[in-house]
Amino acid sequence: MSIYIYGIIDSNDRIDESIKGLNGIPVSYIPYKDISLVISSFNGDIQDITKIKVLEHEDVLDRLMEKFTVLPFRFRTLYNREEDVVSMLKDFYNDFSEDLGRLRNKAEFDIKVIWSGDKIIEEITSDYDRDRDISAGDESRGKLFMEQAYNKYKIDREFEERANICITVIDNFFSRFASEKKLEKLKSKNLLLDAFYLVDKERQGDFKEAFDSLKASSSDLQYLFSGPWPPYNFVRIEYGKD
Amino acid sequence: MLNDTVNSLDLHRAKDITLLEVLDKALNKGVIISGDLIISVADVDLLYVGIKVLLSSIETMESLQGRHIPKRQFK
Numbered sequence: 001m002s003i004y005i006y007g008i009i010d011s012n013d014r015i016d017e018s019i020k021g022l023n024g025i026p027v028s029y030i031p032y033k034d035i036s037l038v039i040s041s042f043n044g045d046i047q048d049i050t051k052i053k054v055l056e057h058e059d060v061l062d063r064l065m066e067k068f069t070v071l072p073f074r075f076r077t078l079y080n081r082e083e084d085v086v087s088m089l090k091d092f093y094n095d096f097s098e099d100l101g102r103l104r105n106k107a108e109f110d111i112k113v114i115w116s117g118d119k120i121i122e123e124i125t126s127d128y129d130r131d132r133d134i135s136a137g138d139e140s141r142g143k144l145f146m147e148q149a150y151n152k153y154k155i156d157r158e159f160e161e162r163a164n165i166c167i168t169v170i171d172n173f174f175s176r177f178a179s180e181k182k183l184e185k186l187k188s189k190n191l192l193l194d195a196f197y198l199v200d201k202e203r204q205g206d207f208k209e210a211f212d213s214l215k216a217s218s219s220d221l222q223y224l225f226s227g228p229w230p231p232y233n234f235v236r237i238e239y240g241k242d
Numbered sequence: 243m244l245n246d247t248v249n250s251l252d253l254h255r256a257k258d259i260t261l262l263e264v265l266d267k268a269l270n271k272g273v274i275i276s277g278d279l280i281i282s283v284a285d286v287d288l289l290y291v292g293i294k295v296l297l298s299s300i301e302t303m304e305s306l307q308g309r310h311i312p313k314r315q316f317k
Contacts, residue, residue: 074272074273075272077275233271235271237274239275
């Protein structure tokens with residue numbers, strides 16, 4: 001029997017509400033000073049890892065988020081002995097407390113922006129090809145190769161510049177609602193932006209309204225919105241990673 | 243009727259997308275405290291686990307529909 005960890009909450013109060021965790025086992029709490037670790041017992045192995053278990057993990061965090069600030073632990077954090085869990089809680093109390101303070105009453109929102117990257121590259125390429133045709137003549141293969149390589153570099157650079165312009169406009173629009181953000185640019189040609197914003201719970205409505213208005217005003221870009229999430233992207237504690 | 247079907251497909255797609263978000267976050271993000279203290283389930287690469295989860299059958303996906311997945315929007 002192992003101990004499965006869901007996360008940490010900013011309360012040490014007795015919590016009467018029953019929340020079911022992995023395998024339907026009710027979660028319990030290990031309080032320490034002003035925080036608590038949320039755990040449940042776990043009996044299983046890697047073969048049992050399914051989507052349902054990931055959703056059960058997330059469901060616990062969602063329920064906790066309704067009342068507390070939550071530091072989400074990564075799925076599959078398991079300890080064998082309770083004394084090790086308590087020891088970890090004490091050792092990392094200051095780090096947990098600092099993160100909880102920074103994230104208090106805030107939630108994560110994700111915005112994905114999709115554009116027609118393939119088409120844009122085609123447009124840029126066709127512009128460069130046209131320019132090249134004008135100057136085309138009898139050229140050596142070496143010169144042609146260099147010219148093609150240089151054109152590719154210029155096309156990539158222009159593509160990136162266009163992306164950066166769009167991203168700056170979009171990010172400026174949403175940043176005013178957020179205390180922190182993480183931007184992942186051009187994860188693929190068509191996924192222009194995958195952005196994570198940390199937004200105060202009181203401003204969530206404004207943030208969603210802003211999203212809706214931007215989405216309605218743009219026909220060239222496709223916007224996807226999800227949230228509120230536990231602040232997975234904004235926790236800073238990664239001790240012993242790899 | 244057609245609208246119902248379209249709406250149902252949209253809803254299904256939205257759920258799938260949200261599910262992918264859940265998997266991405268829960269498997270790849272969040273607090274990590276490892277080292278001597280932690281004993282993970284097995285020495286299996288997280289990414290491999292992620293792919294394995296994503297490649298589960300459609301039947302499993304459908305069985306999830308009755309579950310409380312998102313109170314999130316994904317438009």
